[in-house]
Amino acid sequence: MTALAPRTAGDGTIQLATVRTRNYKLAISLAIATVLLGLLFLVAPRSGVSIFQIGSSSTALKVADIQVPSGSTAWITWALLLVLTVLAALDAWTYRKARLWVPIVYALLAVFAFLTWAAAGGGVVPVSGLLAGALSLSVPLVFGALGGVIGERGGVVNVAIEGQFLLGAFSAAVLASITHNPFVGLIGAMVGGVLVSFLLGAFGIKYLVDQVIVGVVLNVLVTGLTGFLYGVLLAPNEALLNSPPTFPRWKIPLLGDIPVIGPVFFNQTFIVYLMYVTVAVVAWALYRTRWGLRLRSVGEHPQAADTVGIRVNTTRFWNVSLAGAIAGIGGAYFTLVSVPHFTKEMTAGVGSLAMACGIFGR
Amino acid sequence: MSGSTPTNDGAAGVPLGEAELPRAGGPLTGEPAPREGEEFPPTRSGVFLKELLRGSAVTTFLAIVLAMIVGGILIAVTNKDVQAASSYFFARPGDTLVAIWQGVYNGYEALFRGAVFNARGADFAAQIRPLTNSLGFATPLIAAGLGVALAFRAGLFNIGARGQMLVGAIFAGLFAFNLDLPMWLHLPLTLLAGIVGGALWGGLVGLLKAKTGAHEVILTIMLNYVALSLVSWMVRTPELLQKAGSNQPISAPTPETAQYPSLFGPQFPLLNWGFPVVVVTTLIVWWLIERSSLGFRMRAVGENPHAARAAGISVQRMYIYAMLFAGGLAGLAAMSQILGSVTSGFDSGIDAGIGFDAITVALLGRSRAWGTFWAGLLFGALKAGSFTMQAAQGIPVDIVLVVQSLIVLFIAAPPLIRAVFFLPKDESELSTRGKARAARRTARSEEKAVAS
Numbered sequence: 047m048t049a050l051a052p053r054t055a056g057d058g059t060i061q062l063a064t065v066r067t068r069n070y071k072l073a074i075s076l077a078i079a080t081v082l083l084g085l086l087f088l089v090a091p092r093s094g095v096s097i098f099q100i101g102s103s104s105t106a107l108k109v110a111d112i113q114v115p116s117g118s119t120a121w122i123t124w125a126l127l128l129v130l131t132v133l134a135a136l137d138a139w140t141y142r143k144a145r146l147w148v149p150i151v152y153a154l155l156a157v158f159a160f161l162t163w164a165a166a167g168g169g170v171v172p173v174s175g176l177l178a179g180a181l182s183l184s185v186p187l188v189f190g191a192l193g194g195v196i197g198e199r200g201g202v203v204n205v206a207i208e209g210q211f212l213l214g215a216f217s218a219a220v221l222a223s224i225t226h227n228p229f230v231g232l233i234g235a236m237v238g239g240v241l242v243s244f245l246l247g248a249f250g251i252k253y254l255v256d257q258v259i260v261g262v263v264l265n266v267l268v269t270g271l272t273g274f275l276y277g278v279l280l281a282p283n284e285a286l287l288n289s290p291p292t293f294p295r296w297k298i299p300l301l302g303d304i305p306v307i308g309p310v311f312f313n314q315t316f317i318v319y320l321m322y323v324t325v326a327v328v329a330w331a332l333y334r335t336r337w338g339l340r341l342r343s344v345g346e347h348p349q350a351a352d353t354v355g356i357r358v359n360t361t362r363f364w365n366v367s368l369a370g371a372i373a374g375i376g377g378a379y380f381t382l383v384s385v386p387h388f389t390k391e392m393t394a395g396v397g398s399l400a401m402a403c404g405i406f407g408r
Numbered sequence: 409m410s411g412s413t414p415t416n417d418g419a420a421g422v423p424l425g426e427a428e429l430p431r432a433g434g435p436l437t438g439e440p441a442p443r444e445g446e447e448f449p450p451t452r453s454g455v456f457l458k459e460l461l462r463g464s465a466v467t468t469f470l471a472i473v474l475a476m477i478v479g480g481i482l483i484a485v486t487n488k489d490v491q492a493a494s495s496y497f498f499a500r501p502g503d504t505l506v507a508i509w510q511g512v513y514n515g516y517e518a519l520f521r522g523a524v525f526n527a528r529g530a531d532f533a534a535q536i537r538p539l540t541n542s543l544g545f546a547t548p549l550i551a552a553g554l555g556v557a558l559a560f561r562a563g564l565f566n567i568g569a570r571g572q573m574l575v576g577a578i579f580a581g582l583f584a585f586n587l588d589l590p591m592w593l594h595l596p597l598t599l600l601a602g603i604v605g606g607a608l609w610g611g612l613v614g615l616l617k618a619k620t621g622a623h624e625v626i627l628t629i630m631l632n633y634v635a636l637s638l639v640s641w642m643v644r645t646p647e648l649l650q651k652a653g654s655n656q657p658i659s660a661p662t663p664e665t666a667q668y669p670s671l672f673g674p675q676f677p678l679l680n681w682g683f684p685v686v687v688v689t690t691l692i693v694w695w696l697i698e699r700s701s702l703g704f705r706m707r708a709v710g711e712n713p714h715a716a717r718a719a720g721i722s723v724q725r726m727y728i729y730a731m732l733f734a735g736g737l738a739g740l741a742a743m744s745q746i747l748g749s750v751t752s753g754f755d756s757g758i759d760a761g762i763g764f765d766a767i768t769v770a771l772l773g774r775s776r777a778w779g780t781f782w783a784g785l786l787f788g789a790l791k792a793g794s795f796t797m798q799a800a801q802g803i804p805v806d807i808v809l810v811v812q813s814l815i816v817l818f819i820a821a822p823p824l825i826r827a828v829f830f831l832p833k834d835e836s837e838l839s840t841r842g843k844a845r846a847a848r849r850t851a852r853s854e855e856k857a858v859a860s
Binding site: 205245249253255256258259260262263264266267269270271272273274275276277278279390395398401402405 | 482486565567623625626629630633764767768771802803804806807808809810811812813814816817820821823824
């Protein structure tokens with residue numbers, strides 16, 4: 047960090063100097079990761095070949111597996127990582143803003159290098175399988191984070207995502223089991239999420255209780271409530287109330303045939319497609335519609351919004367409800383896609399991870 | 409001991425100054441206006457804490473009653489007999505009412521029997537055993553609750569009691585379990601190791617918040633995961649914590665010399681010397697927060713960090729201290745678990761939800777030391793009673809979570825309690841409502857004028 051002091055020029059006027067800062071955050075993080083990876087390769091060297099299995103049996107187009115020599119590939123990738131780290135450090139040194147592609151490429155290369163090392167000695171890396179696993183883990187996170195973002199933009203800290211997940215998962219399981227229709231379960235999940243949001247709104251907006259505290263307490267409340275109802279209602283009537291049908295996989299005709307990503311992204315359940323649509327719609331609507339403008343104004347400057355006639359509390363209340371509905375869909379993923387069965391505390395902290403994702407993605 | 413109840417704290421000569429301050433009058437949005445040049449506008453937590461501290465014992469009591477009523481409704485609705493009787497409700501409504509009364513009464517009677525006094529016990533020891541069980545369950549809750557409460561007073565929301573407990577257990581397991589010492593040395597050393605472990609984990613949060621401005625809620629949530637994974641990994645690794653000659657992911661059992669001795673003998677299995685330790689700790693924390701200069705500075709930071717900074721208090725240092733103490737108290741809670749309740753070795757579930765219950769305990773105790781103590785006792789009793797409730801009446805223990813969280817929610821919203829029990833509204837409520845009505849009236853008359 048350099049700061050140039052104001053100079054006094056010859057004629058006595060003070061010339062203000064621009065203060066420029068060097069931001070080393072990215073460079074330092076990359077350097078730490080590079081050193082750690084290098085140490086790993088150095089301390090535990092592994093030889094042989096690593097096999098990357100690109101295609102999967104379900105695709106029409108067969109792609110041959112790629113074999114790479116483990117040791118040299120890992121070290122070459124590591125050298126590339128080092129170059130990227132130096133690049134980031136140079137950028138920071140010359141006061142330039144960090145380039146966005148550097149961390150992205152770095153992350154991809156680092157994962158590649160690590161997988162090469164981990165699969166050394168003839169190990170197989172199922173690329174499609176890994177991607178599919180990552181996607182299925184991320185679906186509830188994405189919905190939850192969207193719920194968090196909508197709340198955050200409207201000036202309500204939505205910590206109750208965990209509770210919205212859990213009640214969503216619960217009501218989805220019960221309703222889908224009764225009606226034998228996963229879509230009814232999905233709607234039930236949204237209603238469940240909205241109910242938690244109503245409580246959050248009632249206490250956090252109407253009674254002005256600290257929203258973080260309401261959120262945390264609501265999570266406990268929903269954990270207790272679903273656990274209680276599971277014990278007295280679901281456990282004795284498993285067949286009737288807790289055996290929801292799952293969403294079938296739908297393959298999108300052309301996109302689903304793309305070799306690597308096709309089966310991963312376009313041979314999925316309804317909820318995953320709904321996720322693509324929801325993300326796109328929310329991202330567009332936040333910045334391009336009247337709803338988004340109002341929501342952001344209520345969050346950023348409630349007094350100003352109030353002055354121009356937007357009802358701050360009402361707007362917040364309904365948007366938190368919307369956030370609850372979206373998070374509820376994420377909850378439905380647990381019982382209508384992952385495991386067709388509700389169990390106590392099945393969301394196990396995914397809600398707080400989703401909150402962190404929302405904050406990370408701003 | 410004049411300050412032995414939460415309501416007496418003010419009377420004990422602690423001029424907290426809340427009563428003199430003008431009411432935090434929010435504008436229409438209920439959020440205080442952010443002032444120029446301020447990175448952090450005074451958050452709602454400030455208003456919330458004031459509300460929490462202002463609330464009276466009456467509100468607390470009514471909140472507990474209301475939460476028990478809601479719990480009773482849940483019990484009644486899910487009761488088999490009630491469901492059977494309600495099918496012919498209109499023919500004989502009396503049956504349903506009797507069934508509801510029976511279900512709820514039996515449930516809460518079992519709760520009382522498991523928590524306070526068992527009249528069916530054979531001798532006095534058996535009759536009084538539930539009470540000692542409650543004290544045993546309350547011990548870690550109080551310790552961890554004190555940690556959360558102390559952080560609250562410094563304006564920090566510590567959700568990380570769970571992680572701090574786990575790291576406390578790790579430290580005790582790594583540094584104190586393998587020693588061979590006499591009890592008078594081994595027990596304090598183990599306690600110390602646990603407290604230091606928790607304090608370091610908590611202090612890390614304070615350090616990161618002070619140095620980088622990271623939000624402590626996110627930090628503590630994430631560090632909980634780190635600690636959880638750390639314990640899971642360590643109890644799987646034979647060189648670290650895993651029990652020698654075992655494949656189970658569990659640590660070695662707590663050595664005999666490090667365990668808390670029983671307080672009144674083996675007929676009260678859950679009550680041990682951990683309880684007196686926690687009582688003394690409560691006293692120390694009370695002194696620290698309410699009487700010491702350090703506590704005064706921490707409270708100043710919690711009330712208003714900007715004013716505290718202007719007064720020459722190092723806000724960053726206070727954050728670090730507060731989190732160090734909070735973590736240490738959570739570590740003490742972990743010690744009461746592994747030195748008292750679970751001596752057969754621990755795994756990643758050693759915190760048993762106490763880390764999160766501690767938040768509700770601290771909130772119910774209004775972030776005061778003795779308030780937290782009584783709240784911990786109440787929640788310990790609920791916990792002890794819930795097991796009897798499940799065994800005798802088939803009511804899942806989770807009902808206690810519902811009741812606990814409802815108590816905290818209701819306490820945090822006194823206007824709701826006042827509305828439910830038809831208590832007089834407080835002045836500000838009346839005035840805001842009057843203002844709103846007047847505004848609506850003028851708006852309506854203006855509309856009429858425009859229309860005509």
